[in-house]
Amino acid sequence: MNFLRGKFIVFDGGEGCGKSTQARLLRDQLEAAGEPVTLVHDPGTTRVGKLIRGILLDPENVDIAMRCEMLLYMAARAQMMSELIEPALARGKVVLCDRFVSSTLSYQLGGDGLASEEIRAVGEAAIKGRWPDLTLIFDMPVEASFKRLKPKFVLPFPDQFQPVEVQDRIEQRPTAYHQQVRANYLAQAKENPQRYRVIDADRDIQAVHADVRAALGSLR
Numbered sequence: 001m002n003f004l005r006g007k008f009i010v011f012d013g014g015e016g017c018g019k020s021t022q023a024r025l026l027r028d029q030l031e032a033a034g035e036p037v038t039l040v041h042d043p044g045t046t047r048v049g050k051l052i053r054g055i056l057l058d059p060e061n062v063d064i065a066m067r068c069e070m071l072l073y074m075a076a077r078a079q080m081m082s083e084l085i086e087p088a089l090a091r092g093k094v095v096l097c098d099r100f101v102s103s104t105l106s107y108q109l110g111g112d113g114l115a116s117e118e119i120r121a122v123g124e125a126a127i128k129g130r131w132p133d134l135t136l137i138f139d140m141p142v143e144a145s146f147k148r149l150k151p152k153f154v155l156p157f158p159d160q161f162q163p164v165e166v167q168d169r170i171e172q173r174p175t176a177y178h179q180q181v182r183a184n185y186l187a188q189a190k191e192n193p194q195r196y197r198v199i200d201a202d203r204d205i206q207a208v209h210a211d212v213r214a215a216l217g218s219l220r
Contacts, residue, residue, distance in 0.1 A: 001033050003220050005092045008085065008130065010100040013138035014182050015171055016148035017201045022138065022212055023098045025205070030094055038088040042099040043076035046083050052076040057168035064169075066111030070119060073104050078126040086130065101127065102135050102196075106184035107170065131195075134219055136212060137185045138201035142178045145201075 009026075011019040023039055030037040043053040052072050055061060064072075077100070088095050101123040108114055149171060189196035197215040201208055 001030060001035050001216075004030070004035065004094045004216065006089055006094070007133045007219050008089060008095045008097070009216070009219075010097045010102060010132040010135040011138065012099055012102045012106075012135055013185060013201060014106075014140070014142065014145050014178060016145035017138040017140055018148070018205065018208060019136070019138045019201075020098050021205060022136075022209060023096050025209055026212060027096055036091070036093040037096065038084065038093050039096045040080055040084055040098065042080060042097055042103070043073055044080075046076075046079050048079045049076040057170065059167070059169045059172060061169060066108055066114060069111070070104055070108040070114060070122065073108070074101075074122050074126040077101065077123075081127045081130065086128070089130070097132070100132060100135070102132075102137070102185070102188055105188055106181045109184050110180070133195070134215065135188075135196045136215055137189050137196060137198045138208070139182065139186065139198050140200070140202035142175055142182060146175075146178075 011023040013019045020041075027037050027039045043049045043056060052075060056064070056069065056072055085095050085097070101119070104119055104123065105116055109116055109119065149167065186198065189198045197218070199208060199211045199215065
């Protein structure tokens, strides 16, 4: 698997699609093979990114405008690119990224009039022009993906009460929104088949992973 050294690979898709599981599985296999690899999560991973992630996903932050939301994601991405991704690629590591600009082009596209050209222009500045070598889109019906979701955002409560886990701010959006997100992912892949691969995620983990390994062959 040494042909992956210095490559930047993104795992993306809707909620509950299994992309994080597949990213970790590939990381473990690369490490077992002695290949240098870095796995990052967008937004997050860096100290600054984690702070921004908390703002973005907090269900109480219902007043965040869509343009603000887009810029916050890009800010976290810019920090991660500078702090982690660029240095790892420069050292010849394989970089696996759980979500990236492809997420913003799906989740924020159209909100507050946001066009793909605007998002890509901000993305170009945030990531300093270093776009992924390959983006894997894990696709499955919204209804099936939401059956996999488990509440993971903990609401703050006084000490005398137990904390309550709920879906995060993005997960709580209506089904129609998430169906449009899915359509936006598929549209990206159709527009750029050289750098995108769509993988049927509505199957068992090993079947999906076999398709991941097959897709990586395009980077040889």
